[in-house]
Each structure stands twice: as C-alpha cells, then as structure tokens.
Amino acid sequence: MGEQKGMTIQGNMATALGAKLCDPDVVPAYPITPSTLFPEKISEYIADGELDAEMIRVESEHSAMSACIGASASGARTCTASASQGIALMHEMLFIAAGMRLPIVMAVGNRALSAPINIWADHQDSVSSRDSGWMQFYAEKNQEGLDLMILAFRIAEDERVLLPAMVGIDGFVLTHTVEGVQVPAKEDVDDFLPPYDPPHGKLDPENPMTFGSLGTPDFYQELKYDQTEALENAPEVIDEIFDEFEEEFGREYNRITPYKCDDADIILLTMGSMSGTARAAVDEMREEGEKVGLAKMTVFRPFPGDLLKEIAGDADGLAVVDRNISPGFGGAMFAESAGTFINESKSPLMKNFIVGLGGREIFKENFKEMYEKTKEAVEAGEVEKPVEWINMNEDVMR
C-alpha cells in the first residue's frame, strides 16, 4: 500500500482531487458559486495531462446533468459539480439519472436557494432534491469531501446499488476553506475502485439498446419499486464499503457517527460542517457534567433510521439541527427523524432547531442553547414548541 500524501487545500480542491483519483471519463459541468473551483481544477488536470477525461462545457446545469446522463449511459464514469440554483435547474434531470440507474457522482457546494439571492452555506439545495432517488452524503471537513467522492463512486457503481450520489460540502465554510488532508495513493484508489463496467447495459452502436423509454401504467409502478428497493438496500452496501475503506485507508466512516452518546440523556443530531462546532460544544458541556452526545449524519439518503434508533432510542431528548427549512412544517431531518420513531414504543422527545440558513454563523453557544431548550422540554415532559429558529438577528426583524 502506497503512502498517503499530506496536502493543505480548499474543499472544492479536495472533492476535485477525490474525483481525479477515480479517473472519471467525462465531466460535464457549468460552474456556479461556491463549487466553481471543482470544474476549474478538473480542466486544469486535463490541460496538464494529469487526467485523461472529456470535459464538456455546457450552457446550463440542466444541460450538464443531461450530458452526464448520456455519458453515464454509454458506460463512462461521469461526475459533475453544482450548487443552489444549479441543482434547482437540473431538478428534472436528477430524477431521470436515478430512474435510469446511472451512477453519476456530483460534488455539491451546499448553498442557499433564492429568493433572496444568497451564495452562502445552507443545505436547502440538495435536501430539496431528496425525493429524486439520489444517495446523499454530507462532509464535516475537507478530508471527508475527498474520501466521500471516492466512496460515492464505489457505492454508486456497486451492482447492488446502481444509483447516482451527491457529496455535499458546505459552501465557503468548506468549499473555500483551506484544511490539511491526507491524499490516498493513486494505485490504492485503483485497487479500491475497479473500472466501471455497467452490468445493466450501456449505449453502444454495435449492440443497440434503448434507455429512458416510456413506462406505461403497466410498468411504471414496478420500475419505481425496483429503484426504491435498490436505494433501501444500499445501507448494507454502504456499511460494507465504509468498513473496507477504513481497512485500506485508515479513516472511519459511518452513516451516522455517534460521539459520547452511550450514556447521553440528550443527543444533538447534525449534518455537515456544523458537526465540528457541535462536538466542541458537547465537550464543554460534558466538562460541566451535562450528559449530552452528538450524532453526526453523513448519509442523509438513504435515511439511516435504523442507526438513529440504535443511537438515540434510549435517550430522553433528541435535538434535530436542520440547516434547511420545509416551510409549513420544519426541517427535513426533523420530519424524517420523527417518522423514524413513529411506531416505536419508546422514543426520545424531539425538538427541531433551524440554524445557519444562508450562511448564518453557528456558534458553540447556539448548541448549548439548543441543549438547554431540549432539556427543559424533557424535564417538563412535553414539547411546547417543536420547531425553533436559533441565532436570529432580532434587531433586523420587522
């Protein structure tokens, strides 16, 4: 096994480097803040002769995903990058990529959706496409962004899965922040990720076949069931490949990673870069004797309800921290966490905290406040206000 090389790079460069190590054949992309550096780096790798890939410069994100679909259907390992309005514009094509079972990998620089226009960190863009059938991975730091790109290709292309995957890194907080990463040796990634040979068929003039044909009412529901089952069976494959990655490269990944949860009365459930701040807050609260833990969700789709039950099933309170909002209900992770426990005889009381929208900072004090509010609900034995917005700037409220 080759040695890993230390580098100090921005998040977009980490995801681009992760992609490069996977030798993509085709990269159609339309640059958008905050993931622009990804296509820039890919184009640089190609120009410098470091990567033998076809880069397609398209006129929109809708075209980018369309080109990804065509490329992947021909058997090419395909990736792209996008964010925010770009993901919204390719929404239609996301469903098609998943329905056609094409293992495309997309690096996402997670960013808020307009209006008002905002380029900063927020999970709304990818969370809003959770029904498209893509797998969704979220990184806490740049190292995870790099590793998850490699893992995403491997999991997506597994013949038991064959579904596209997004790897989210928070806009600016990770995309433009320089951090140290360990870069696996190319030959080790080659061993870990065999060449993509689509087992279900590929576009080939020598052996013509049809992709994306009509699914009449006689077949549509069965095809959707088949696709849904593939996503619901993916956790087993994900766990197996996460374990193999840890053996090969020494870094541990879990669909949800618990931290100090064993004896915790109250658990904070987080996703993305905020998890580091939450962990520091948990450490400080533990020093003060509070029995608090952290559950960091890395895989949002397929939703890891089985692990959530294992980790938080015995806790008194669960504070679900969402960097997204489904207006008219609450955060998406909250809705799904609540759904996870719906038929359980024992469930933690749940509170939902909406934080960090449009790049709003999330501080350790905010997590302490969420903990206190959840503790109050647990002590009162009821949740008076299930959804609360945290770190609001009351001075600007009208």
Place this chain on the structure above:
Amino acid sequence: MSKMKITIGGINKEAGSSKEYKTGSWRTMKPEVDIEKCIQCLKCLDYCPDGAVTKTEDAIEFDLDYCKGCGICERECPVDAIVMIEEEK
C-alpha cells in the same frame, strides 16, 4: 397486462422491439374500407399518422395492431370508401 419483465432502469436491450408493442388497444373506433368504392388514390396511406395503412392488390388494408382509430382516413377519403365503426371488445 403484458408478459414482458422489467429490467434495471427500464433498459430495453433489444433494438426494434417497439414492433412487439401493440398500441392499437387504445382504439374505440376502427376503420372499414369498401373495396368496391376504393380508387387506390392512397390519400389514407399518406395521411395516416401511424403508418397503419398498406396498399393491397385491389384496395387498401388497415393494420389494427397499431391503428388508434383517429378517423383521419375516413375524413380524407375522396370517395367515402372508409367508414369508422365502433370497436367491439
């Protein structure tokens, strides 16, 4: 219901397999031709949106596996040799 099985991603591995898919079942009306009246001008063949009309020795015939019963042939026939009649199923 068809006897065809679904595939991963709905990929259809056989080229030209749409021939196997008979779409005429949507029809509620079907055309009939009076071969005595037919002058073989073949306007019906040109106007049929589904290619469901072919020329025969004496007149024309309809491929009812694909005819949707739209009635364009009846409307275009200059000698009223085609009439649409209710499909019996």
